[in-house]
Ligand SMILES: Nc1ncnc2c1ncn2[C@@H]1O[C@H](COP(=O)(O)OP(=O)(O)O)[C@@H](O)[C@H]1O
């Protein structure tokens with residue numbers, strides 16, 4: 001039976017502009033189609049931190065002259081799914097064309113239910129938009145916007161990031177996979193919705209795509225979860241002189257590092273949490289965390305940090 005992979009692509013690793021993203025996606029598409037040629041069933045999720053921040057800023061500048069917010073975050077998240085989904089779908093389609101492989105690629109606008117009482121609504125941790133200097137960050141903070149230092153790379157706006165509870169389009173995604181499609185779903189972690197008075201409605205938040213990818217991977221009974229980001233390996237003592245890369249590691253061992261606060265909130269921490277959640281959920285499941293550049297080594301399962309129950 002063919003293996004099922006869920007590949008999660010980082011919003012930061014996708015680059016900061018449509019051109020940069022297009023270029024990065026050519027590399028990623030090659031690795032994805034390599035997997036397809038090996039007979040792997042591939043499903044893709046992607047981040048949207050930089051992109052949703054950029055879209056929100058542009059929307060506010062266009063529509064917000066009288067101080068009213070016209071474009072809610074959920075709608076901005078939906079736009080990011082369309083924008084990234086289009087470029088990704090297009091890049092994979094072109095790679096399939098080049099190799100003469102007849103297969104369909106489809107992006108699914110995905111809603112993900114969150115808990116309206118999730119404590120994350122009171123503690124924003126998801127960095128969005130571009131990086132700022134400390135001075136720029138202070139100005140935003142004075143205007144009532146939450147900001148946070150992001151893994152030594154500068155300051156960014158942060159928004160609430162509630163935990164994903166249920167993927168509303170799960171059955172459609174499964175049907176598409178079963179029918180041989182390469183599916184792009186849960187973009188930006190999915191559009192966050194809550195159930196209120198019998199109706200789903202969008203909320204102001206950005207779900208972590210690594211946690212949604214892990215949820216999707218478990219729900220569709222995947223074998224491997226691949227988290228592609230901007231760094232080759234998960235590190236301990238990150239950014240220090242005694243920094244060390246983690247290779248093959250058990251969930252039990254990496255949990256010890258997690259307890260020691262080795263992984264930064266809003267960047268590596270959710271990836272490691274998602275990795276553990278998936279690997280621990282069933283014997284034989286593997287999570288690989290590595291960079292976009294190493295994506296071509298996924299097939300041999302040699303790249304990056306490889307987390308399993310062992
Ligand atoms: N312990 C760690 N090991 C490796 N990278 C870390 C660690 N802690 C923080 N980071 C940072 O996290 C980044 C990945 O998170 P992020 O940029 O948010 O991912 P994404 O690609 O999903 O947007 C790395 O590029 C690195 O700068």
Ligand SMILES: NC(=O)OP(=O)(O)O
Nearest residue numbers: 011047048049188209
């Ligand atoms: N939504 C999300 O997790 O985006 P990033 O991958 O950009 O952080």
